[in-house]
Amino acid sequence: MAYKIISSQCTACSACEPECPNVAIFEKGGTFHINPKKCTECLGHFDMAQCVAVCPVEGTCVIDKSVPRYQAPA
Amino acid sequence: MQKLVQLLEFGAPGAKSLEEIRQQVASAGCSSKGGSGKSSCGSAAGQGDLPPEVWEKVKNHPCYSEQAHHHFARMHVAVAPACNIQCNYCNRKYDCANESRPGVVSEKLTPEQAAKKVLAVASSVPQMTVLGVAGPGDPLANPQKTFKTFELVSATAPDIKLCLSTNGLSLPDHVDRIQAMNVDHVTITINMIDPEIGAKIYPWIFYNHRRYEGVEASRILSERQLLGLEMLTARGILVKVNSVMIPGVNDKHLVEVNKAVKSRGAFLHNIMPLISEPEHGTVYGLSGLRGPSAQELKALQDACEGEMNMMRHCRQCRADAVGLLGEDRSDEFSNEKVAAMEITYDLEARKAYQAKVELEREAIAKAKTAELVKLADETSAIKIQVAIATKGGGRVNEHFGHAHEFQIYEVSTAGAKFVGHRRVDLYCEGGYAAADGAATIIRALNDCTAVLVAKIGICPKDALAEAGIEAVETYAFEFIETSVIAYFKDYLQRVEKKEINHVAKGDADIRQGAFTEA
Numbered sequence: 001m002a003y004k005i006i007s008s009q010c011t012a013c014s015a016c017e018p019e020c021p022n023v024a025i026f027e028k029g030g031t032f033h034i035n036p037k038k039c040t041e042c043l044g045h046f047d048m049a050q051c052v053a054v055c056p057v058e059g060t061c062v063i064d065k066s067v068p069r070y071q072a073p074a
Numbered sequence: 075m076q077k078l079v080q081l082l083e084f085g086a087p088g089a090k091s092l093e094e095i096r097q098q099v100a101s102a103g104c105s106s107k108g109g110s111g112k113s114s115c116g117s118a119a120g121q122g123d124l125p126p127e128v129w130e131k132v133k134n135h136p137c138y139s140e141q142a143h144h145h146f147a148r149m150h151v152a153v154a155p156a157c158n159i160q161c162n163y164c165n166r167k168y169d170c171a172n173e174s175r176p177g178v179v180s181e182k183l184t185p186e187q188a189a190k191k192v193l194a195v196a197s198s199v200p201q202m203t204v205l206g207v208a209g210p211g212d213p214l215a216n217p218q219k220t221f222k223t224f225e226l227v228s229a230t231a232p233d234i235k236l237c238l239s240t241n242g243l244s245l246p247d248h249v250d251r252i253q254a255m256n257v258d259h260v261t262i263t264i265n266m267i268d269p270e271i272g273a274k275i276y277p278w279i280f281y282n283h284r285r286y287e288g289v290e291a292s293r294i295l296s297e298r299q300l301l302g303l304e305m306l307t308a309r310g311i312l313v314k315v316n317s318v319m320i321p322g323v324n325d326k327h328l329v330e331v332n333k334a335v336k337s338r339g340a341f342l343h344n345i346m347p348l349i350s351e352p353e354h355g356t357v358y359g360l361s362g363l364r365g366p367s368a369q370e371l372k373a374l375q376d377a378c379e380g381e382m383n384m385m386r387h388c389r390q391c392r393a394d395a396v397g398l399l400g401e402d403r404s405d406e407f408s409n410e411k412v413a414a415m416e417i418t419y420d421l422e423a424r425k426a427y428q429a430k431v432e433l434e435r436e437a438i439a440k441a442k443t444a445e446l447v448k449l450a451d452e453t454s455a456i457k458i459q460v461a462i463a464t465k466g467g468g469r470v471n472e473h474f475g476h477a478h479e480f481q482i483y484e485v486s487t488a489g490a491k492f493v494g495h496r497r498v499d500l501y502c503e504g505g506y507a508a509a510d511g512a513a514t515i516i517r518a519l520n521d522c523t524a525v526l527v528a529k530i531g532i533c534p535k536d537a538l539a540e541a542g543i544e545a546v547e548t549y550a551f552e553f554i555e556t557s558v559i560a561y562f563k564d565y566l567q568r569v570e571k572k573e574i575n576h577v578a579k580g581d582a583d584i585r586q587g588a589f590t591e592a
Contacts (some may be wrong), residue, residue, distance in 0.1 A: 009167070011155075011166055011183070012155065013155040013156050013157065013166060013210075013212065014155050014156045014212055014216070015155075015156035015158070015215065015280075016159060018156075018218075019280075019283070045278065046283045046284075046285065046420065047283075048283075050283060053280055053283075053284065053285035054156075054158065054168070054280045054285070056157060056160060057166065057167050061102035063272055
């Protein structure tokens with residue numbers, strides 16, 4: 001799985017963009033989005049998902065259950 | 075030397091046209107060091123006890139000098155939307171309640187757009203001397219955008235002073251860069267030095283790739299704020315400390331904060347009232363916590379006023395405000411309008427305006443001294459507050475019905491002192507009096523004995539008189555401080571002759587909500 005940003009709640013403050021260790025976050029149509037192919041849920045980088053930790057609106061960066069679970073390289 | 079810079083294709087994509095301006099300014103021999111103040115610094119006009127080198131830095135800065143804010147304007151550019159802490163008086167979902175009108179999303183700017191906007195404003199508003207980055211998030215949580223903006227502006231408009239306003243969490247990491255870019259004014263918002271109190275103000279911070287909560291978050295924040303303050307003052311950078319007065323949370327504690335920041339070399343302390351309404355959607359707003367009254371705020375400011383200057387003229391303006399403090403011309407300089415403007419950056423015209431202000435300031439200082447001499451042989455225990463309707467320039471020059479705010483002076487035989495301002499909703503809207511008459515204005519001025527105006531209608535004058543506030547037109551277009559002292563002298567004489575009774579006044583309301591012209 002990867003994280004996703006719920007667009008209707010995103011304030012477009014851009015705080016998450018530079019924090020992402022995978023450069024998976026980008027701006028499109030006035031809000032920010034996560035490329036699920038790049039997102040690693042910050043596993044192997046940090047103790048907590050950076051986008052979740054820095055986002056000012058609770059419940060905006062959430063697990064996207066529609067994509068397969070991220071597999072950390074062996 | 076004429077330094078005319080024509081920008082022909084202002085609406086074209088940024089970098090190129092900015093680069094053209096930069097080159098032309100550079101070839102005209104401008105220093106990139108900033109600071110055009112070549113006028114004599116021995117002037118008595120407002121310098122007070124400040125050392126000359128400090129006065130030189132603050133005299134044209136409306137946010138650092140009460141005296142300057144009558145004459146000089148500032149602008150903020152909203153290039154820094156990201157923040158690294160959460161405050162209970164701020165709701166980022168609807169913009170920051172203390173910086174912007176809630177519910178209205180300011181135009182975000184790229185550094186290139188911001189630099190163009192600064193040039194556009196500087197060319198049509200010669201009194202604009204200061205550029206600040208104040209959010210809507212934290213400038214140092216967006217260091218690339220903030221410093222790129224400063225770099226572009228100092229290359230094209232070298233006489234504009236640069237400043238920024240931060241929560242201080244990332245400050246120690248950026249002090250060297252702040253110094254290198256000649257940012258010589260930094261504001262740090264410090265609401266507590268006790269993490270237990272901080273835990274009631276800050277639910278979390280984001281630091282070193284982690285979210286910290288509770289007391290630990292505030293302990294880290296406080297350490298970083300005070301470290302940043304010490305590092306800045308050690309480098310000779312002027313630091314103003316902003317504190318939000320939150321009744322029942324940190325109101326008493328701010329006296330301790332004042333001592334802590336004073337001992338670390340802060341230049342100015344600005345205690346602001348909490349702005350809190352349910353519709354702002356903030357934690358405090360929703361939980362029913364409200365801001366202080368005018369006299370509660372003044373009592374705290376008075377208690378902190380020792381050897382340290384207290385700022386009392388803060389308008390808690392928007393993160394994209396443009397103009398004199400208390401006015402907002404940001405609508406005139408929207409992205410769209412700026413893109414269509416043809417810009418001429420005329421440094422000489424700006425210097426000429428600033429020289430004119432210098433003369434005006436000296437005239438004000440002389441007039442005040444003369445009036446104070448007349449008061450010298452008076453002795454009285456009476457102390458009153460007088461409200462002033464002004465639109466700038468240090469004069470009583472606004473009609474009562476057109477005033478968005480009133481400046482408040484406290485006056486006794488010791489002299490007149492500016493103690494604050496009161497924002498009000500316009501009495502006169504499109505030629506008609508407001509529906510509730512002068513009631514809200516009276517509540518805002520309830521602790522004043524008189525209001526000095528350029529002109530006032532019969533109706534509001536009678537309503538004010540009924541509330542024990544004398545409306546006075548005698549000092550129309552005169553200097554403010556001179557008028558306040560002259561009024562007070564006259565007041566004392568009338569009390570002495572028993573023509574009027576001196577009455578101690580009550581408290582007054584602080585209008586909620588950030589200022590907007592709209």
